[in-house]
Amino acid sequence: MRASYKWLAEYLDLAGLSPADLADRLTSAGLAVDAVDPLNRGVEGVVIGKVLDVRPHPQADRLKVCQVDVGGRQLEIVCGAPNVAPGLVVPVALPGAKLPGGVEIRIAEFRGVSSHGMLCSADELGLETRYLPKRDAEGLFVLPADLPLGADVVPHLHLDDVVFDLDLTPNRSDCLSIRGLVHELSAILRRPHRFPASVAAPEADGESPLQVRLETPRCPRYEAQLLDGAEIRETPLWMKMRLLAMGVRSIDLVVDVTNYVMLEWGQPLHAFDADAIAQGTIVVRQAREGERLVTLDGQERALTPDMMVIADPEKAIGLAGVMGGENSEIGPSTRRIALESARFDGASIRRTGQALSLRSEAQQRFEKGVDPAAVSSALHRATELLVQLAGSRPVGAPRRVPPQADVSKPTVISFSPHACARFLGVDVPEGEMRACFEALGFGVEHGEGAWRVEVPTRRPDIQAPADLYEEVARLYGYHHIPATSMRLPVEAPESSGHLMIVRKVRRALVDWGLCEVRTYALTSPEAEAPIAPSGVPVALLRPMSDDRRVLRRHLLPSLAEVARHNLAHQVPGGAIFEVGKMFLASSWPQQALPEEQQVLGMLWFGETEGNPFERPRPYDFYDAKGVCDALLARLGIRAAYQASQHVYLHPGRQASIEVNGAPVGFLGELHPDVGEAYDVKRAVYAQFDLDRLFSLASSDVRVRPIPRHPASRRDLAVVVPSELESQALIDSAWRTLGDGGDLRLVRVFDVYTGVGVPEGHKSLAVALWFQSDERTLTDAEIDQAVVAVLRAWEEAFGAKLRA
Amino acid sequence: MSDTWRHELETIRNEAMASLANTSDSKALNDWRIEVLGKKSALSQMSKAMGSLAPEDRRALGEALNRVRQELEQAWRSRQAEMEAKEKALRLERERIDVTLPGREVPLGAMHPISRVIEEIEDIFMSLGFSVVEGPEVETDHYNFELLNIPKDHPARDMQDTFYLTEEWLLRTHTSPMQVRTMERMRGRTPIRVIVPGRVYRRDEDDATHSHQFTQIEGLVVDEGIRMSDLKGTLEAFAKALFGPSQRVRLRPSYFPFTEPSCEVDLVCVSCGGAGCRTCKGTGWIEILGAGMVHPRVLDMSGYDSARYTGFAFGLGAERIAMLRYGISDIRMLYQNDLRFLRQFRHA
Ligand SMILES: [Zn+2]
Secondary structure: OEEEHHHHHOOEOOOOOOHHHHHHHHHHOOOEEEEEEEOOOOOEEEEEEEEEEEEEOOOOOOOEEEEEEOOOOEEEEEEOOOOOOOOOEEEEEEEEEEEOOOEEOOOEEEOOEEEOOEEOEOOOOOOOHHHOOHHHHOOEOOEOOOOOOOOEHHHHOOOOOEEEEEEOOOOOHHHOOHHHHHHHHHHHHOOOEOOOOOOOOOOOOOOOOOEEEEOOOOOOEEEEEEEEOOOOOOOOHHHHHHHHHHOOOOOOHHHHHHHHHHHHHOOOEEEEEHHHOHHHEEEEEEOOOOOEEEEOOOOEEEOOOOOEEEEOOOOEEEEOOOEEEHHHOOOOOOOEEEEEEEEOOHHHHHHHHHHOOOOOHHHHHHHHOOOHHHHHHHHHHHHHHHHHHHOOEEEEEEEEEOOOOOOOOOEEEEEOHHHHHHHHOOOOOHHHHHHHHHHOOOEEEEOOOOEEEEEOOOOOOOOOHHHHHHHHHHHHOHHHOOOOOOOOOOOOOOOOHHHHHHHHHHHHHHHOOOEEOOOOOEEOHHHHHHHOOOOOOEEOOOOOEOOEOEEOOOOHHHHHHHHHHHHOOOOOEEEEEEEEEEEEOOOOOOOOOOEEEEEEEEEEEEEOOOEOOEOOOEOOHHHHHHHHHHHHHHOOOOOEEEEOOOOOEEEEEEEEEEEOOEEEEEEEEEOHHHHHHOOOOOEEEEEEEHHHHHHHOOOOOOOOOOOOOOOEEEEEEEEEEOOOOHHHHHHHHHHHHOOOOOEEEEEEEEEEOOOOOOOOEEEEEEEEEEOOOOOOOOHHHHHHHHHHHHHHHHHHHOOEEOO | OOHHHHHHHHHHHHHHHHHHHHOOOHHHHHHHHHHHHOOOOHHHHHHHHHHHOOHHHHHHHHHHHHHHHHHHHHHHHHHHHHHHHHHHHHHHHHOOOOOOOOOOOOOOOEOOHHHHHHHHHHHHHHHOOOEEOOOOOEEEHHHHOHHHOOOOOOHHHHHOOOOEOOOOEEEOOOOOHHHHHHHHHHOOOOOEEEEEEEEEEOOOOOOOOOOOEEEEEEEEEEEEOOOHHHHHHHHHHHHHHHHOOOOOEEEEEEEEOOEEEEEEEEEEOOOOOOOOOOOOOOOOEEEEEEEEEEOHHHHHHOOOOOOOEEEEEEEEEHHHHHHHHHOOOOOOHHHHOOHHHHHHHOOO
């Protein structure tokens, strides 16, 4: 919302307050002022002049040589504007004048003719021409003929004004008008205002010839005034400039008056060509199925029964509260005008605007709520202005439906000054509270303990005591509220076990060299296609782009994208992880909200950095497995690895991670096709279900005594078929000797293929540790156990001791 | 005893001592020992030849011979010790390494800056007695809007452009639905003190200051007698903990449908300390979060009688704090995950 300083100053004494001061006061009361811009953007030394004579330039076809009267003296000025003509009054930049954009005017020669200044267009004066009618925006800015020649244009063009750009919150629709802002400023500054409480109906004879029928409950009030004749159609300069200051485009006098009054009173108005209204009867109703209407912007709109239209008995002539119809548009030939001032249901107006992608000034005010008390006054005010400016005559009294005056009552709220002070935590004096309400124009009646505060319909946002507390607080000043400590019991926070696991995991991974990433949950089915996740994607109704139109079903594509970005930006590789959600649905749309599964995803891509002790090498499966092992150990979880079958992982290089037979995660090298699809070549992915980790994790430690008797280690190198998994040897050793006996640990410490090992085989070096809590074991005992293990290995796998 | 013998002994001794001084390594020293003290040495020859001497002479010469042998042995031992020390020193010198080479690397990862900020803020509020809870990212219109006093077709919905999944389901536009979910879960028990970190989504085009996905931290306190000044006190304590003891907060009136009164909360600009700079557009203050007293309708709809209970709520953007804190000028940096950026957060 833009607001003109000079317009406000008409109703309120602003003496001693600069526009910047005013902006500060408004902002600290909750009406944020984003910008304070002088309308004059640097015009200096430009005067009003009259073109006396125009002759062609002897050397240039498109230039003209003009004699211009600038008040007692005559200047010869070269001009290229097509609309220059004798008799026009225009802005003249004299030599030495300054124009916006740092332009300085000097005496200049144009093909042999000296030009002693410049005739200006609106654009050259720095005016926002999008708010001017077309003929003012193109060519020289033609001014009213009665302006004093030689006078500075700044005051005559009303450029000595300042525009506030207000960022109004949606609750303050009352401030979408000069009326509302004047009341607000009056309360903030504690200065009386002169804005009229109401405007009386202009005098007119008899009843209105217009008939109005309300056929929908969404229009609780409709008032209309018929006017005859509109001889003058040029909007006076002052009104054009005021509309420009407020950021509303000037179109023609009748339309401009309706907009002007809307800006002044906050009540949107509409003007119809009364001769286009069949039978002089206005019907407000819901649109019919299949009904169409060409709106003022020339668009044909398909209407739905949820939309409200203004119609006559034959056809729709406007979209109520949103935009008029072309068939009843005010045009140069319009003789009779029907002015509308009405109330429409805000939600309905909002839906219509959204459905048709329209966002008119009127619509914005209706959807936030207009003051029922302003409906009649705005109509009367517009009538008055059309009589004054256009030479129109009211025909009959306004037609009002329902006929009785508006019965909207002010809201009455019971207010306790004591409760207010306690709620805010600051002892605002009662007199101060009362003064606030009175300055706002609220009625205050004292009662026993509580007051009755009467809030005018102008302020629909005030409905309950808390709203009044806010009025007190913001007008008294939020800076008066002290910083206090709550008096709350000391309590242990609720257990945040899940949070603590996430933190523990995050910290451990960071300590082990992984970088945490955070990626977008919105992705595209195409980005997920290479891994073909199960289920269907949860899709947005109206995505902003194809790249982000579904919720992700997997973390891998997100991490692969990070890897791709880094590899493409001179990062040779890395290890990354994310704690994020996957959104799972079996069909979409479905009956229940999608499942949000929180997982830990990790990805190793590219090469290690390399150092003097180790050459750069590609990250591999065992880098990932090492981290998985360490993470499980850190969380106190014992898990087993089983070969798995994820299609997007390398068929021979993946494993599921299981606890008691149930998976908690998996890891594996990306399938080469997948690596290629994501442009990351080789990478290893691992994933854990965080809820599962959380339910399994344990930080309990029960200390066992350090053994008193020495342990014995036996190293066995056995030759086995290549495809045998080393875990099989370990499991077999435990099965053979049992886990309650003297065998304490079995570890594979070397894998060898090459000279001395037959083709299709490998040599595994396995260490077995034996120990007893009771005594030192004898060699014979240990030998016996080793023999048993070797026998079991041979029987099960054909394992042979390596020579 | 013959002077010849004596003289010869003297010569052997002198020559041996001289050649000992010339031994340069342990091999030469060993050769010297064999030559001077070994079975075939001149000394040994002399001992053997002594048998032909008269007993007195033999005894006298034997003593002299023994003395010389002991003297030479002693000299050999000390020469050996000296040489070993020298050789050891040489060997150690040869073992000198380049201490300026990097150590065997312990890889250091990095926490994402947003996580850093969230953990820090969680810690501050936990120390103030708050619990940390989390909620769903896919929400219903009911929780995200209606129960927060934002009815359908209400202009306040324009404040948050929403990603809808269906007519009723959406991606939460703020963490505020957890205010309602928390009150419903607590079923009237008090006090409520929670913070809720989480991802939220808005239909904004991504640019330097907007992201369609970002991270909020919601706070909620409900009890009897909670005052607006408590909101200010709590946020000031938080600001001091996060940005230092000289911090202050400033409240400015604002509007959120689910709080009344509502405020924007400013901190003293962290770049200039309040003097005015580009970050704070010369005002000395930076907007950091939105807050307010829980709207009575929200309390009532969530099962807390607004005539009895009051409360406050606040919501802050983790990205904004991270950007201020670490000097990040473009929010997209936080979601690009360039390791050259993330690795700068290695130090804890
Ligand atoms: Zn600053």
